[in-house]
Amino acid sequence: MMNQNVVVQAITVAAVANSPPLFTYPPPRASGSSAAAAIPKKYLSPVELGGGWTNGWLEAMKASSPTHAKSTLLSAPAVVSEQDEQSAWMMRHPSALSKFEQITSATTGKQIVMFLDYDGTLSPIVDDPDSAFMSDTKKAVLFQPASEFLPLMNEIHKALLETTRSIAGAKVENNKFCVSVHFRCVDEKCWGVLVEQVVSLLKKYPELRLTQGRKVLEIRPTIKWDKGKALEFLLKSLGFADNKNVVPIYIGDDHTDEDAFKVLRDRGQGIGILVSEYPKDTNASYSLKEPYEVMEFLLHLVEWKRHSLKALYKVDNTALSLSLGAPRSNKALAGRLTEPNHHGRSHATHMTGPWARVGPA
Numbered sequence: 001m002m003n004q005n006v007v008v009q010a011i012t013v014a015a016v017a018n019s020p021p022l023f024t025y026p027p028p029r030a031s032g033s034s035a036a037a038a039i040p041k042k043y044l045s046p047v048e049l050g051g052g053w054t055n056g057w058l059e060a061m062k063a064s065s066p067t068h069a070k071s072t073l074l075s076a077p078a079v080v081s082e083q084d085e086q087s088a089w090m091m092r093h094p095s096a097l098s099k100f101e102q103i104t105s106a107t108t109g110k111q112i113v114m115f116l117d118y119d120g121t122l123s124p125i126v127d128d129p130d131s132a133f134m135s136d137t138k139k140a141v142l143f144q145p146a147s148e149f150l151p152l153m154n155e156i157h158k159a160l161l162e163t164t165r166s167i168a169g170a171k172v173e174n175n176k177f178c179v180s181v182h183f184r185c186v187d188e189k190c191w192g193v194l195v196e197q198v199v200s201l202l203k204k205y206p207e208l209r210l211t212q213g214r215k216v217l218e219i220r221p222t223i224k225w226d227k228g229k230a231l232e233f234l235l236k237s238l239g240f241a242d243n244k245n246v247v248p249i250y251i252g253d254d255h256t257d258e259d260a261f262k263v264l265r266d267r268g269q270g271i272g273i274l275v276s277e278y279p280k281d282t283n284a285s286y287s288l289k290e291p292y293e294v295m296e297f298l299l300h301l302v303e304w305k306r307h308s309l310k311a312l313y314k315v316d317n318t319a320l321s322l323s324l325g326a327p328r329s330n331k332a333l334a335g336r337l338t339e340p341n342h343h344g345r346s347h348a349t350h351m352t353g354p355w356a357r358v359g360p361a
């Protein structure tokens with residue numbers, strides 16, 4: 001999808017009562033489990049393969065196509081073992097939906113900041129990247145770390161269009177700071193030729209590097225920039241870094257999202273949720289199977305926040321009526337809530353975002 005190479009940041013702001021318990025990260029896992037240990041190699045996320053060996057790339061392309069692995073004929077014991085792997089993985093990365101209460105209890109009284117990947121997270125994966133749309137509700141923050149690379153990115157985009165022209169189904173997409181070569185619609189027999197073309201073209205561009213996503217080869221500048229750094233940048237510039245009352249939740253599906261999950265894990269701040277139907281080595285703590293579940297999770301979260309604020313608002317309204325001797329109009333209260341401070345007294349809190357509209361009907 002064009003313009004997808006952004007960090008989508010939907011911020012829901014809510015200040016809720018009470019001093020919350022300190023959020024511990026990561027959440028409890030099955031004892032003695034090491035994320036990487038039990039994951040079979042074929043499921044491991046492809047890491048950045050700097051060397052550029054065509055064979056290595058081809059293997060990585062195959063290994064990172066779980067549907068490919070799934071479609072092979074499996075004998076009965078193999079099926080059982082895959083199920084075991086799936087359940088073991090789910091123990092380590094439980095569904096964010098089934099552990100919803102665990103997540104909300106960790107965020108009670110804190111401000112939640114949502115960071116959402118786009119393709120495969122908010123929008124289901126489709127064959128044609130240009131058809132991956134989402135409703136207008138999304139708000140995007142586009143960070144442009146290195147505009148001096150733009151001419152080079154345009155050049156490589158043109159060169160790749162030309163080079164891969166002969167491969168049926170190959171699609172080259174210019175995402176400004178990343179040019180993507182899609183092989184989702186390319187016959188698997190041609191993957192080797194495709195990767196060879198890309199790798200040999202890249203030899204002329206030492207300033208660029210090759211990485212891999214979901215049935216896509218990605219060409220990026222060699223700058224030290226990734227989604228983890230983008231997340232840190234946003235947390236810092238929004239004043240949320242080192243704020244114990246802010247819980248960033250990052251949801252993503254691809255291996256590029258792992259940098260962001262790792263940042264949250266290393267900081268001990270926030271929650272990483274991986275969107276995947278298959279076991280994958282991940283730094284995320286929770287999982288969701290597909291974009292539909294992401295939407296469900298987000299809706300639950302909105303509903304939960306709405307309820308907590310509504311309850312708080314009602315308490316506040318009653319207290320005000322008692323102290324003022326007369327009901328205060330909804331209008332006067334709009335946008336304000338009171339919350340008990342650490343001394344048990346109340347103080348006003350300005351509400352911003354959708355929560356400001358919450359109040360009695």
Ligand SMILES: O=P(O)(O)OC[C@H]1O[C@H](O[C@H]2O[C@H](CO)[C@@H](O)[C@H](O)[C@H]2O)[C@H](O)[C@@H](O)[C@@H]1O
Pocket residue numbers: 001004005006117118119120123124125126127128129130132173175178180182184213214215216218254256257
């Ligand atoms: O790292 P991301 O920001 O998650 O971007 C990875 C790629 O996402 C998009 O491709 C993916 O979604 C497409 C539409 O559903 C799908 O056809 C493709 O197979 C997926 O890889 C985007 O189009 C690419 O440019 C990104 O590199």
